[in-house]
Amino acid sequence: MHPWEEKIGVTPNSWGVKNMKTKRGSFNAQAKRIWLNLEFAKKPLECLEYRLVHELIHLLERRHNERFKAYMDKHLPDWRERRSLLNKMPLAHNDLIY
Template sequence: MNPFSKRITRSIPDSSRLAHDLGEIHVQRKAIRHLYLRLDPDDGSLRVSAPRRTPDRAIHAFVTSRGDWIDRQRQKLARRPAPITENRLPERLHLLGEEHDLEWRQTAGSSPGRLTCDDFAVRIESPDLDRARVLLRDHCRQQLKALLAERVPLWGGRMSLPCPEIRVRRMRTRWGTCNIGAQRIWLALELVRLPVEAIDLVVVHELAHLIERGHNRRFYGVMDRAYPAWRQWEATLSRYGMIGL
């Protein structure tokens, strides 16, 4: 018998579901000491991590005690922009903080389609939604890269840093990541939807990691010196959220 088999078995989370007036609770029992509650950002469903021997009634009572918080978080989720799905595009889209109508017209044949944009609307003509999404992402990527080509050297200079390599990619849960060894920063395509001041917050955050790896006092001191107003833009990231751009 493998001497580590019991240890491995105990490390696997135990998943279950509990009925509750606030919605079904998705429970994972783990080797932890405290109860933790979060809402799934996609549908607002309840997710609880609990110590392994926590009885169902304790989890039920814990969720009940957080009812007001759950209501507030669900209200915030409801105010987020509509996500991009396989079956439709949202009717409106923010670009650099400015709201635009998003109009799609289906065309006949197999043309590559086209996208036009002004101060009020983004208009897409394409034979299908898949192509429309590609055109939209390409346009957003070009806009974001053009902005970053200005903002990253600006902030890097203020922080006395050589300009790192900057790449843009689609991300589901993060606004940016930093590879310190490679001196490379990845930034989320979704940033193109935010006001420039909020984009600056993410840029400064990732640049600060090139000075201090961890999220400690020194790290936030670097951010405070470089961008004193960064905290006032934190809530903007949550308000815009990720829509699957």
């Protein structure tokens, strides 16, 4: 997370990884805490980076508005392609054995 924190210029108070049944990640604005879904360990790196940048941008803009999108464009210009790739994948691979 550190390189992206430096690039964007924000630092969450805390962050972690946990099993999430219905979300890929979450941001708590009051606590400035980021959670990422453990399932990202099974996804391509570009998908993890997209979600990480997405959650870090919430430190600058809480809503998914034009300002949020402008920050995403600035810091991760191909974020729409990465989001599209991620959205084509299931949230979890419960049927696979690792």
